[in-house]
Amino acid sequence: MRTIIFCLLCLATLFPAAVLGDEARVVVHPENTDEALLNPGMGWVCFHYSNRLWAYGSQVEPGDTLDWFPGASVIYFRLPWCYLEPEEGKYRWDLIDSYAQPWVTQGKKIALRVTACENRFRYATPEWVQKAGAKGIDYKFSTTGTTAQETLWEPDYKDPVFIEKLGNFLAAMAKRYNGNPDVAFIDIGTFGMWGEGHTGGTSKLSQEETDRVVKIHIDLHKKCFPDTLLCISDDVAGSSRQGNSFPSTDYAFSQGVTLRDDSILVQKAPKQWYHAGMAQKFWPTLPVIIEHEHYGLSRERKAWDPALLLESVEQYHCSYMSIHWWPDVFLKENREVVAKINRRLGYRLELREISFPKEVSIGQSFNIDTTWANVGVAPCYGGGFVAFTLKNRAGKIAWVSTDESFDVRTLPVAVPGAAQEVKHTSGCIAGIVTPIPTINDGVVKYLKESKDFPFGESVPTIRPGTYQLYISVGKRDGSPVIALPLNDSDGAKRYKIGKIVVKNR
Template sequence: MYPKVIRDVLVNPGIGFMTFQRFNGDPLNPGTRHWTEGHPIEYQTYSGSLANADYPMTSLAYYRVYWKYLEPEEGEYRWDLIDTALSVARERKQTLQLRIAPYGVGESEDVPAWFRASIDSSSRPLPDAKWQVDPENPLYAKHFGRFIRLMGERYNGHPDLETVDMSIVSAWGEGESSHLLTEQTRAALVDAYTDTFIDTPLVMLLTDPYTNQYGLTKANVGYRMDCLGDMTEGAAHMLDCYPQQILQCGMQNAWKKGHISFESCGVMYSWFHRGVDIDYVIDQSLKWHMSSFNAKSSPVPREWESQVNRWLRSMGYRFALRKWTYPEVVKPGGKLDFTSWWENLGVAPIYRGFPLAVRLVNERSCKVYLTDADIRDWLPGDITYERSLDIPPDMPLGHYRLEVALVDRSTGEPAVRLASEGRQPDGWYSAGTVHVQTELDPPPSPLGEIVVSPWQ
């Protein structure tokens, strides 16, 4: 069987545009200069529709909040703020990307008041204007690091948590001047994340070779960069920062194991008014193996709809089933041997595991197999996978539809849409038909008697 490849825009887990401090179905930020961050989410009235006006449907929601709101008093934690965001994300068919920034800028975005009162006001002058506190004060790594470790212990592997930003220092947690950290402080802050978020993908801000390389020695970390779309001549992120910094920080191959995410410089309508070459921005971001994009929940220019759709068809992974071979007849107690050819038409792998499942089903009986395929290893290009499935000795005789899907491990339901034809109403993909018969029995009519078997 050779399924046809489709060109539909697919909304799939962990890739594409994201909502920012908002969720699918919420009103967008107005204008070209307005968005919120750092503060607890102000939840919108939900109409029941997940549609986003002038913004792509997404599978991702991004929540960025300051430490002060999560630990307002020492040892007292507002986990409910994260719990609510995770719950609403699930309701809106999204998973959450999370950054807990130590502070922003100014008194209103400072570290927690109890921590400010505890640190020595006579500490050395801060070397960077975006540092609110001296990270070399041992109390910083002790208390902020403790918070991160507790968060990791609580949320590691949470099914609704897509990624966690490794925010360690400077305004908004963006890592400004992190190269000035001592090895001891850098290790203490980075280890707080890598020691506890074992099963949840981690994303580092692209900062400096010391910090990023240390992170890579500890985990399969990806990276996030702010200011995609900045084309200002002489100091453009797109021309004078990203290409060089990705290489200097040794992160050019991080995409093979770690999620790559970008954030817009301003919003997309500001790009449009400045005459930014959107095709150049798209092509460069895909070259850097981008999986997700924060457009700050601000409207996307309708004039760029076709370009954005092209972007979405390549961003992250895009799996197509190209060929499936198998025997049309098997017997109870025998084997169903299959080979398959897949193609990842995107620019990155998937970073969370979804089992490849095979289903034999008819009107009365169903048998589901979870294979050992690790689709996280399916890099862009061709993939082959073969397996031998055991047919139970008591498998009822008859005709079965052979179907495949990439499923959610906890629910068993199809979770990833394929760029292939054959999707059934329940999300499974048709891969042919199989007849289960004994060696001596002739194949009965598909409309003949079917023996009832419980769902497995």
Template sequence: MTRTRPFASLPFSIALLLLAALASPTLAQPTASWRFTPADFSYSPGPADNPLKGLVPYQDPPADRFPYSMEFNYLPLAKLVTGPGQYDWQPMDAMLEDIASRGRQTVVRVFLEYPGRKNLIPQFLIDGGLKVHYYMNTNTAPHPPAAIETPDYEDPNLRKTMTDFIAAWGARYDGDPRLAYITAGLLGTWGEWHTYPKSELWASKQVQREILDAYVAAFPKTPVLLRYPAGPNDELYYDSTTYPFGYHDDSFAHSTLPTGRKQDDWYFWPKMLHAGLSQRWQTAPIGGEIRPEVWGCCFDKEPCTAASQSFDECRDVTHATWMMDTGLSRKKADADRYRRAIEAVQKMGYDLQVVAAAAKRQPDGSVKVQVTVENRGIAPFYHHGWTVRLQIASDQKLIGELATDWSPRMIQPGARKTFEHTLDPATLPAGKHQLQLQIPNPMPSGKPLRFANQAVDPRSGALTLGTFAVAG
């Protein structure tokens, strides 16, 4: 429980005016009288573009196609690492700033190989003897095969370059409010941790372990997601069950759920089950990308391909918080698809409803504020650095703010959490006031977290908890 004075964070000039008003004989110190009337806390689903959840288009999508709070893009390692221990962060900063300029946060992946692209591997490594395999990659559907350059992942200089880069990246950006999620990347085609169909070029488990160890040390705050879940007996992948990472399914709504066929055991959820990770969503996020074959049409009433799987079922089984999607940003959806997509996306991730509030006078004259929040979503809110503010308004104008130590993190679906805070009513002017709750985005231009309440302000995210009167 925290105890603060409500005007500590106000500008000095405003604080002086309030102090002068409190000193006035017409605004006497409050008596024991304190009356609090709770507001209406009726449920209404949070918006589809609530922060850090929902659908994620690629960087700078067409405006007004579908509401979203994040954008995704790749960066090649060669653009960021210019020499041993030498880094150029300008491309990373430019991407983060561009996306933040639209009020969105960034999902990013750094990679070394991509079909049809060249010069992705830092040149100093090649000059130093790194072996590179050149061939046509045929695993590019729905696009045609394309030339690819796969480095020798066992090369000691490359391994040190990757782990040193992760450490430097984390030192500079871990917890940066512009950065929403990192997909681990670096290894394999598109940074997706495979070199299929040339699996003989895939990184050894020792190399994978080095990457995992580097990420866990460098990013204790920003969530990192891995492509493939793996337990101790996995043939290709190092056991990741002891690491705190989330996972991303890049064939979502197509190759997600079990089919009962042995050849489909590589699908995302069968691998999660086999690795014993079916409850990982309780502590780390599940994300990914909707498979290109079902972009957009995965929200239609009828399936668009024989291989498509129900978006709603995939979402609920995996407890997905976010998914990359191009279908709804590529072209304007018709009314029925748009409506169904909004309803489906609102059910992703967290959905926090204020269900009760009270403000009771204590024997020592202070007031204890209690607010109960329930998560009606399918996953918790995962991020550090988001804190709740209590606000005091009079005639709909803000007159005071109280910083709290409340955090929306890790309220599990179906669970409730009651927060407490103590304020000093002697610092308040006499009259009728509103007590409000707000969770601002730590990125100044970002969208606030909006509660799943009918009465929430859709722009500021402020929710009135109730009204109270201070006698004078």
């Protein structure tokens, strides 16, 4: 019986950080890069519609998925209900699909908010809802410092007719987006001005009344979107209300709804934000989203501070950060802080060391030792498992071994420069040695009789030759999902570590 041997050799010219440990093992210290990574559950969020059809995607060329903006992973559509259902039961999903599809094709995500009250529309909630009997109030509202002239309409957010019609709309929306893997998150935005829970300039609900209404809208969205990440504005608890725990946001958390801050850097420090403390309940288990003020307006008020934008990522343990302006202008004027944020935003998994034997026998167990660190501000909420892949000379996959005992979700987060290294030993078996069954096997009998049987007594699961060793993080079946800050990617999130020679002993 022949035994096939894996000889794991270091590629000294391609892996200068690799050194020989003892005579039987190779140790590699991969160089981790500073590149922006596109990974699930994190990234920069481009406001295509920011309550307006023209802001801020109208200056972006059709089909442009912002690949030139480092870390841009989500296109965000925030629209009044009236645009999407202008007539009852007749929908304008094309307003979303036309711009979403290029992003989805590129493997990026979309996010949504549908609002029911806006200061730019008399009927952000469609007029046909009022005509159907939904109650509401007329009001005047201005953000320009001048006396408001136009009369606008705000629905009663708990009115039975309003809730019925909204529920029908959300049910139709859920047919497209609930459980849709292309959706990063959906805002619960059907209450208050801009979907942020403000009623101070409209119906002037007390906080107790607000809390009751918020619960209704959380429950309605959870009913329609049980399989999609939902988030709610921090302002439902009071936009400048100090504290860490409030009934509305506590209830949201209890329902698995995450938090977004709408918005930071509206005012100068020390009033740059109010609810970093509130985020501490959410971030250990749910990705936190930050929306900064419209960049141009923040800059005009002299509230914009790149250092504070970076600090907000740290304090909130933020996974998603907004691009709330023309994206090209924002990047041009903030490129340095964008790069810094990309090194901390969400999670960032570094492979610090990998050690493996130079030779392993087919079918026999051996260990690969790795050292990992999460240098981001948030956990890798979706988790992932380390896989080792062998590729042949043609670049084709010959063998995959996944370690399901180690979930990268467990890697801790820390302040900058203090990431905790976690060592792990993966038990692997490469190939299998087992006799070929011949009992009642007519095919084997035929091949032997025709002298066309190419094997010996055992199954040849790996052919002799030279193989490349790759590492990846992803699904239990070895499918890569998470991009790592490593060089020598195969384009599918597998990263070359060394070379393996498979030979006969």
